[in-house]
Amino acid sequence: MASTSTDIENSRSAPTTQLDANEYKLKIFQSTLNCIVHITIGATVFVTLMFAFRNGLPIGTTSLHVTLCVIGYQLLMAQATLALSPSNGWTAHLKLVHKRRIHWVLQIVGSGMAIAGTLIMSLEKTVNWNTLHGKFGLVALVFTVVSLVNGFASLYAFELRKCIPGILSKLTHICFGIVAFAASSICLIYGFDKNFFKNWATIPVTNTLIAFTTIFTVIIIIDPFISFYRKSRSLFSR
Ligand code: HEM
Structure with a gap:
């Protein structure tokens, strides 16, 4: 029987050894996680x-705060982190130099929106950082600012190598x-836990959003954790 073009395509990409087969399974697993991460981010940000x-428009201060923070952190900063991951769908085929460019552009825009969203709410309040939501938001703000400054040190690691070792600026970043x-993400979960949100969204939808936020946060930080581990191992094995 004559083989079809699909048969030829399948046989070309079929794994030949056990090692290939395991690698192929790992790739399927990574692509599945990547798919889940984009769906859960999309649903959470959309709702x-x-x-x-x-x-409708115009929106008040709290709604502006919510919009800026969720787009800044959960959409742009999440995509900025994913952009560097080898298994991320929309950046997998780009050159490293372009992945890095996407990363820093999204980080700067995302951080700017998140910082503005946090400041708008803080200026509106008379007593600051008195809720768990606010406290985690403050931690996110401080680390975002430090990571942003530090990110420039990582970007210019080669030029700055005499002042600060490249590996150190990358590890801290x-x-x-x-x-x-x-x-x-913890701050966002406390935001979902606010009564006026739960009354609007209903308890099952709120719980789903909390689960989605937990899922995409864990998946997103897996890659940076692995590269932190690899980089620190190479630092100590020198
Ligand atoms: C990643 C997303 C978010 C971040 C980083 C964030 C951050 C913050 C911060 C830092 C404050 C405290 C300001 C202060 O005490 O000076 C705050 C307050 C507030 N946020 Fe958010 N927020 C986020 C999402 C949300 C969401 C989704 C809601 C509502 C559904 C919300 C509603 C509020 C309200 C009502 C306050 C004033 C009361 C309080 O301090 O707890 N925020 N937010």
Whole structure:
């Protein structure tokens, strides 16, 4: 029987050895996680924006705060981190130089929006950092600013190698970035826990959003954790 073009395509990409087969399974697993991460981010950000714009335009200070923070942290900073991951769908085929460019552009825009969103809310309040939501938001803010400054040191690691060893600026950048993103997600979860959000979204939807936020946060920080571990091992094995 004559083989079809699909048969030829399948046989070409079929894994030949056990090692290939395991690698192929790992790739399927990574692609599945990547797919889950984009779906959960999309759903979470979409529902949060629906909440912020529930009364139409113009939006108040709290809604502006929600919009800026969720787009800044959970959309742009999340995509900035994912852009460097080898298994991320939309950046996997780009050159490293372009992945890095996407990373720093998204980080700067995302951090700017997140910082503005946090400051707008803080200026509106008379007593600051008195809720768990606010406290985690403050941790996210501080680590975002430090990670942003530190990111420039990583970007110009070669030029700055005489002042600060490249590996050190990269390790601290990864570490501060992980803390900033994790704190922003914990803060968002406390935001979902506010009564006016739960009343609008209903308890099952709120719980789903909390689960989604936990899932994408854990998946997103896996890659930076691995590269932090690898980089620190290479530092100590020198
Ligand atoms: C990643 C997302 C978010 C971040 C980083 C964030 C950050 C913050 C911070 C830092 C404050 C405290 C300001 C201060 O005490 O000076 C705050 C307050 C507030 N946020 Fe958010 N927020 C986020 C999402 C949300 C969401 C989704 C809601 C509502 C559904 C919300 C509603 C509020 C409200 C009502 C306050 C004032 C009361 C309080 O301090 O707890 N925020 N936010």
